[in-house]
Amino acid sequence: MRNWLPGIIICCATLPASAQQAPTLTVEKIMQDTRWIGTSPDHVFWGTNNKTVYFTWNPDKALNDSLYGTPFNQASPFKTAPTDRARLLALQRGQYNTAHTAITYSLEGDIYLLDNKTGKETRITHTSSDEYDPHFSFQDKRIVYSDNDNLYAWNIADGSTAQLTNFTKGEKPAAKILTQQEQWLNTQQQTLFDVIKDDKEKREAATTFRQSVKTDTLKTLYTGDKEVTDTRISPDGRFVVYQLRKPATGAQSTKITRFVTATGFTTDIPSRTKVGEPLATYSTFIYDRQQDTVLPLITDQLPGLRDLPDYAKDYATHDTTIRSVVIHGPYWSPGGTHALVDIFSQDFKDRWLGVVDMQTGVIKAIDRQRDEAWVAGPGIDDPEEYGDATLGWLDENTCWYMSQASGYAHVYKTDVTTGRQTALTKGNFEVQEARLSHDKKYFYLLTNAVHPGEKQWYRMPVSGGEPQRITTMTGAHEVSLSPDEKWIAYRYSYTNKPWELYVQENVPGSKPRQLTFQAASDTFKAYPWRDVPVITFHARDGATVYARLYQPDPAKKNGAAVIFVHGAGYLQNAHKWWSAYFREYMFNNLLTDQGYTVMDIDYRGSAGYGSKWRTGIYRYMGGKDLDDEIDAAHYLESNLGIDKKRIGMYGGSYGGFMTLMAMFTQPGEIAAGAALRSVTDWAHYNHGYTASILNEPFTDSIAYRRSSPIYFAQGLQGHLLMCHGMVDTNVHFEDIVRLSQRLIELHKENWELAVYPVEDHGFTTPASWTDEYKRILKLFDTYLK
Structure with a gap:
């Protein structure tokens, strides 16, 4: 050799x-x-009319994919007009009201409302600011959206807008404390001069009058040296829960050098930090708009918060400092009685689910998931991304979520008043996606129960039991559910067959129908x-x-x-x-x-x-x-x-x-x-x-x-x-x-x-x-x- x-x-x-x-x-x-090879559909989603399926595709072999659509009962894809694409994609990211009769969405920095029954569209904002993240609140009577980290509420009935929060960088100005000298001089001036005494009496009277009359003065929420990263409002509009992030100091980022450039000069690309970097810290607060008070969410009493990881014994470590956590949520029950939070330790070892007492900020843990390696898996929040996990509410007192407590990702429910936990799915397989139906009668599940190398779609009563299989072809299905939940569109592929688009009724026994046919060229x-x-x-x-x-x-x-x-x-x-x-x-x-x-x-x-x-x-x-x-x-x-x-x-x-x-x-x-x-x-x-x-x-x-x-x-x-x-x-x-x-x-x-x-x-x-x-x-x- x-x-x-x-x-x-x-x-x-x-x-x-x-x-x-x-x-x-x-x-x-x-x-x-x-x-x-051919062209496969990707990024599949439904139009709000429940009749059109949209997807990215490239049958013309252009430089990039374009957005296509096809009626779900046909196989005749059409390329969408460039003027329509941004709106269609914005609607895909929109939020429905409880009855699914209307949707609100953000397009090019403004907020819109679409009535699905009449097709009427209302432009809520038309400003140079960038408004985003709209959703229905106040029992679906208002649309709440964000602008420069602050929340605003638009009244659907009369079109009025109210600002709900007033975040301000820096610390609250401290009240001036008079020295003994200043106090003595003030008293002397009021004793000697009637005009100064009269001015003080007028100011005090004005203050007393303003306090006796209800005003709309907005409380200033000082954020210090932190940045607002998340704000959520309760269904009745009373509580605003917001998260502040304090960036880490001392974290050094790497740079990548690009040698082949249009200018002939090398350029540096800012890249990431390395493992072990100082981490940002997070704190979460409750702003009670009715009481005009602010409380921190208290995590100190979470069970096991001081637990050392098992590997610490290899180094004789005895540091029991309270571990840093990140709080996601809250996710309110339908009537707003309970607020569920999803909490992860920054060392990746723990996940807690808890219910927040909005009057005190105290969190009552209802579930702890501990893994001496790291907590993760399908349907569970990825601590690196700090996104939302798969969870929600079955009724006012019962939440549902995914957990790997059994060793596999499954769906669980817990009565938050009694703490009783029930596994709704079981077995040596993974539930890879879970979705609760609008009427809360079924779960729709994507699992590999048939074989670890397959992905099949099921429905299951919310009480549990044997899931009913809806998709049948051997392989994998990437499913998009229609807004009315009557149909599913999905990308399907097999070992030697690239992805194509199919549609079928969202019920067991229905037959799939293929909508695209160009994933494999001749x-x-x-x-x-x-x-x-x-x-x-x-x-x-x-x-x-x-x-x-x-x-x-x-x-x-x-x-x-x-x-x-x-x-x-x-x-x-x-x-x-x-x-x-x-x-x-x-x-x-x-x-x-x-x-x-x-x-x-x-x-x-x-x-x-x-x-x-x-x-x-x-x-x-x-x-x-x-x-x-x-x-x-x-x-x-x-x-x-x-x-x-x-x-x-x-x-x-x-x-x-x-x-x-x-x-x-x-x-x-x-x-x-x-x-x-x-x-x-x-x-x-x-x-x-x-x-x-x-x-x-x-x-x-x-x-x-x-x-x-x-x-x-x-x-x-x-x-x-x-x-x-x-x-x-x-x-x-x-x-x-x-x-x-x-x-x-x-x-x-x-x-x-x-x-x-x-x-x-x-x-x-x-x-x-x-x-x-x-x-x-x-x-x-x-x-x-």
């Missing part, structure tokens, strides 16, 4: 002038502009894309691992194998729908055509298999997840006759990280690996993703030391190709440069680095895709065949 000399190769490959039309696959054909369909089976095998600890297995024609089988490692960590790819990794799917077909056996597994940390699987990588990325990949290699050797000395591996992002860990820490297992846009040192990645899995570098150095490839570079065996975009704002180019320097200092010669000057984390130019995958194919053909 020849050694590869270390070095940097600047890639400038160009796309062939014309794509090959023959069924034989080539890298050039696979990696050309994706429009050759050229694309000319090749017999494999219907890759999803298999299972057992890992060394007995766990069942799901995988896609590509097997070549026995006459072409070459005895070598390639393992593809999906990225993102928490993502699923051993499934029965059209993969987001469609380029890799096509490349795996090409490899199989050439005699390679290819395997693609959902290793520990992947989505779709519950919380234990999701958190299997906690404090050790490159531990059980890499064991799963190596066990896959052993499965190939033991069951499919693969030569153990001729197994390759490739993957991007997390998949690139895994490839590096395999090449550095598992000697002799992987003969050749391609690590693309790889994380090489987790201490240099972002906070939201990394800290949830590895904690922080300065609080859990053990986790970072054993999870970062750069510490194990001396173990490199086999032949390594690394590829990285120089404008990667996700996994920075710095990552691969640091590892390259480490390999140079270790005198390693069996590696190569290819860099791509204009590419971000996800490549955008066919030339770069083509060059990268020709190098990967050359790597495998050289060292595995």
Whole structure:
């Protein structure tokens, strides 16, 4: 075997002038502009009339997708007029009233109201300010919206507008306290001069009169050095709950250098901070408009707020400081009796649901979800994004929400007056989406109960019981529910069939009808894309691992194998729908055509298999997840006759990280690996993703030391190709440069680095895709065949 000399190769490959039309696959054909495949609908939503389905699409092979629509009872898509698109998209983001007879929305900074029965549209604001986030309040009699962080209410009946809040930066001016000297002089002046005494009496009388007459004076809410991040008003308009955010100080952001520019001069792109950065802090308050008072929400008594994480025992840590939390909500019950809040600790370990006493600000916890790794999963708030979770109210006293308390994401309800909790769905599967019907008779659920690699739509009575299946085709369904809930439109795909648009009645037993037919072009369909089976095998600890297995024609089988490692960590790819990794799917077909056996597994940390699987990588990325990949290699050797000395591996992002860990820490297992846009040192990645899995570098150095490839570079065996975009704002180019320097200092010669000057984390130019995958194919053909 020849050694590869270390070095940097600047890639400038160009796309062939014309794509090959023959069924034989080539890298050039696979990696050309994706429009050759066909066009799939995306971002599906319903019009407010319940009759038209809208979606982005590109049947004309234009530079970008356009917004299309089609009547739900036809299959005749039409391109929307440019003048209509902004309004249609604004309506999609609008908010309905309780009866679903009207919708309010924001368009180009102004607020509108649409009466769905009459079609009458009313423009509520017409200003130079940017008004946003409108919704119905005051028992649906007013529309409340935001403008410069303040709330305003527009009266539907008479068209009047009232300002509800008055946030002001800075501190409340302190009342002046007179010195003894000043007090004595004041008294002397009033004793000596009648005119000063008379002025004081007039001022006091005026103050007494104003206090005796009801006024509309708006209370000033001082925010100090904080910024308003969220405001929510109770259904009756009495309480305004607002959140203030104090930005962290001392957090240093990184910069990415762009080398290829129109000006000929390099430019810097501001990027993210690194894990362990100082975090912003949040505080939440109740403004009682009736009593003209402000109270803080009190979280100090949440159960377990001082609990130390289990990993602290590795460092003899005894700090029981109250942990910082972020409060989401409140979400009021229909009549406004109860206010539900969703609370997450900033160390990712806890989630609490609680009910707020609006008179005192005290939060009564009704549920605590604790995970010594990190709390997350379908339907649960992502602490990194600080968005809303999936929850709501069944009636005035019963809330519902999603939880992974059983180990899988399921729907629960709790009576907030008694604390009684009930699981409404159960089983070793995940409810991936849940939605309560308008009449509160049903839940609509998207689950993988049939198979971990499928997504099917169900309805279930709110009392629980066996869900009734509505969709039936094997694969995945991405469902959009019509406003009247009588119909569903969905993107559907199968393993070897890209996404198309379908519609059907939202009841069990209904039949789907296809609305689009251009996801696969004739050229694309000319090749017999494999219907890759999803298999299972057992890992060394007995766990069942799901995988896609590509097997070549026995006459072409070459005895070598390639393992593809999906990225993102928490993502699923051993499934029965059209993969987001469609380029890799096509490349795996090409490899199989050439005699390679290819395997693609959902290793520990992947989505779709519950919380234990999701958190299997906690404090050790490159531990059980890499064991799963190596066990896959052993499965190939033991069951499919693969030569153990001729197994390759490739993957991007997390998949690139895994490839590096395999090449550095598992000697002799992987003969050749391609690590693309790889994380090489987790201490240099972002906070939201990394800290949830590895904690922080300065609080859990053990986790970072054993999870970062750069510490194990001396173990490199086999032949390594690394590829990285120089404008990667996700996994920075710095990552691969640091590892390259480490390999140079270790005198390693069996590696190569290819860099791509204009590419971000996800490549955008066919030339770069083509060059990268020709190098990967050359790597495998050289060292595995």
